[in-house]
Amino acid sequence: MTTEAYGATKRPEDFRFLIRLARQQGERLGRAYLDFGEPLPLRKRLEELRALQKTSESGASTEIERIALDVEHRINRATPVTPTAVVSLALLGADRSLSISEVLATVRPLASYIAARNWTVAGAADLTNRSTIRWTLHQLVASGVVSVYDAGTEPVWGIGAEQHLVAAFYRNAAIHIVVDRAIAETALLAAVEDAEASVEGLVQPTAVRDEALRLRELLKFEFLFSARAQFEKELTDEVRLIGRVDDTRKAAHAADVRGLLEKADVLLAHLVLRPFLDAYHIVADRLAAYDDESFDEDAFLAECLEVGKQWELQRRIASAESRSMELFKTALRLARHRELVDGVDGPDIARRRREFADEIATAVRRVNAIAELARTC
Incomplete structure (x- = not known):
């Protein structure tokens, strides 16, 4: 997978490929979890979409696409966060080897954010527990994705050579829960910069919203975003999680908004x-x-x-x-x-x-x- 992503010719998936794949399944790598998302009442949803279609000016039928998005959102919501995804996020974001304390320094505030968003963690694992993170690192080392150097004063773990894309595969299992937060952080910073360059020095809520929508448009082929109205609501929720905001509908001084980012428990835009x-x-x-x-x-x-x-x-x-x-x-x-x-x-x-x-x-x-x-x- 890695060599193909870097431009090599795809190897044929022939009988030899099947034999290699079968041999690779001989070792246990983690656990499989089965859960079910919120049921989708198909008949009712189709009736709603057809009613909307009658009032639409475009005339184009998008029922299948909208149903698919509804299903995918429910799958995402039912997908728990795994320790492997969170640790991969931390290591990829640093792109250097980290001690277990350094991994925990990233994972612990992220775990608090996950709890605040009411996302479940696979196996009810405690992401703030040193033993949980150490076990996850050992599993990633065993799979060849992460390498460990333990000849110094303490072990340090980093993404293995040519394993960044494999680690990204693990990370992406949880990326849907943090992308809105990452966009909110970036949109706030953009609005702060604009306000600092203005005479009034005020961050307007519409400026934050518009920048977030621009980023949403820029990344729409990478991520599965909510419909615009829901996205804007989730953006407001994310801003409140970043820091204390009395009223997100009112303008705020640029220095105060920059302070929200500087004092935030966790910042994710660069990681995501x-x-x-x-x-x-x-x-x-x-x-x-x-x-x-x-x-x-x-x-x-x-x-x-x-x-x-x-x-x-x-x-x-x-x-x-x-x-x-x-x-x-x-x-x-x-x-x-x-x-x-x-x-x-x-x-x-x-x-x-x-x-x-x-x-x-x-x-x-x-x-x-x-x-x-x-x-x-």
């Missing part, structure tokens, strides 16, 4: 959004520099892989996870959606591609600023 935004940044940067009349997707993606490796070596991206073919393809899908790739003529295409790159670069800068806040506060 940075791998995706870094990958998008590579694609947008290369697209802005692209001047051929015809677009060769294979050649373009190959260049993105090469530049991604360069940026990794220069530490312009935080992790090897971001130089992934899958992430590049999704970023290119977004660019196509914005009509920045195929069959595009006109003198403004170069300008619009630069604006796209600038938009993502700004989001990356803000997420990196939140990473610095998390490190120093």
